[in-house]
Amino acid sequence: MTLWLTALLVWVAAGARVGRCLVKPATTARVAIVVAVAAVALAATVAVPEVALAIDNLLPHGLRNGLLSYAVVVSAWILFATATSVVAAAAWPVVSRRNLGQIARVIYGAGVLAIIITLAWSTTFGWAIVAFGCVFIAITGLRNLDWTTLGRGIAIYTTGTAVVGVLAVLEIRRAFVHAPRAGAGQPNWGWPAWEIAALLIAFGAIWIVVELWVRARLLLRQIQVLHRVLIGRFPEVVAHDQTGTSTQLKASDQVAQIMDALYLQSGGGVVLAQAGPPPRSIAERADRVAEWARNPMGDVIVDARWITPPEGISPRGWVQAIARAYDATTAAAVRN
Template sequence: MTGLTWVIAALCAAAVGARLGRLTIRPPSLARSSVAVAAIAMTAAAAVRTPTVAVVISPNDGSLATRVFIGCWVVVSAATALIAAAAWPRVSRRTLTIATVLIPLAAIADLIAITVTDNIAVGSWFIVAVGVFALVVGLRYIAWNPLGRAIAGYLAGLLVVVAILLANPSSTDPTNPWWAIAIIILSLACCSVMIESWFSASAVLRQTSALWNTLLASHPELVEADYQSTVTVLKADDRVSQILDGLYLHAGAGLVPMGNIDTELSPQARAQTIAGWLRGPEGTPVESDLLTTPPGLSDRRWVRMIASEYDRAASTTT
């Protein structure tokens, strides 16, 4: 149990740090702020379920700790309801503004009801209702991309919470392993986008190393001496920009027009042509339009494609 507690603590800390960090680098929106609130409230719930904290809150029978635990999940649910309302396409701006006021007020009223009645069923049904609403709204946003996978994970964790409370709305044991599973899934969902971004950026830096070193050897001005990114994601973005700039400079910066290059080639064929050109004799001119990112591809994906063909060309020649 101690090991699991530390795992939950680490994941919750990562979730809160990731969501607060997201707010510092992106303009705050209702959805981003609500996810951060949900992560913080979930971390509080995770703390309350640990025996040490539970004994401090409720040294006698543990009922107060259970009510505080459910209260934390009410806050998580209220934040989740705001996220779902913001994502629901049928909600107008005016309706969303009203919901932004009413949903927190409903959560506060629910917390007061739990306190006055000493009954967690009021909070349980609020959590279940919000969970079902979020599941209905969120299913359409599940997709095979970082955000879609994060939404799928969040909904999976929410589904576990709803199932636990539906099994017994009037009484729950915070130390139930299913609560731990729900917290772990939700924590991973809250920080999965940032985790995937880090792994993707690391892959870009690793895959483009040979291509970048070649261009940097010919054009050392690509790297500014007074600016070096230390964050992996930003470093990868800088690497992509530097490679695109380096390719343009290597092609003569558009000063050597060529009329015999077919720019209607497929992206893969263009990447192979560029790799062959880079591996060819120094100073061979190439049409700069060939280097531009093809429609439908991001700059990062285009650069990775060129780097892959560049490495493949090296292994072929050797």
């Protein structure tokens, strides 16, 4: 059952990547990611014993030795390594957008040739190609690691690829010890390791989409009270012709609406001498803006200088800071 579930999850990831290509320009790298994840999904599907048996039954009875489905699995991993190598090639400084297409055609051509040789001659050769491709991908991934949304996705994807490379080397080693057992439409040892690798690759491929969605949901939850209060005061900042959008666009719209409402409440850009210059401390500045937003008729005075996002922080981060301070000041007022 876990094999079927793994295949399903990887196919879902492949579908998500297809959707991303539909809403954004289908560049060479984006198409390659779709091909790579689809290849992993194919490998995971064919590795299911029932599917492997169905593929092996396509051969005449006397030729059913289980190697056809095994060769298909190897070929799928070759396709994964080939497509991901195209993405990895795009990350190297010596490769420009202009020559990436030519390089991709060469890589794909080599991958197709390797698949033909694997199907017609030797799966061990195929595993060697997979291992070689995984080494190149892992080196490229390590060169591009950083603590960003993209960097975290690359780290997960590269980890899965490294696991595939290790397992491919073990398959080569096993091939020199004894021939693949008959009726095996999947690698002959430790399939859970292949499941983990497939899931890591699939999760890494859609990490950006998942993280941005989660962050947008958290942002909407953090700013909902502040947004509701300010929109109640200034409903004109909301476009009446807005239709349903994605979670990320909704979060961006609400951040912009909050900033517009604060700007209107401050007098539309009027600079007040009583307000004084804003401090360098983001927390202190956010506390004062939040208190002023909660009670605009109180003793706290704020002008447009205080509302402008401080240097080094994005409008989204600034609104989050104000929303957190607003919730804290509201809670303190309720306690008192």
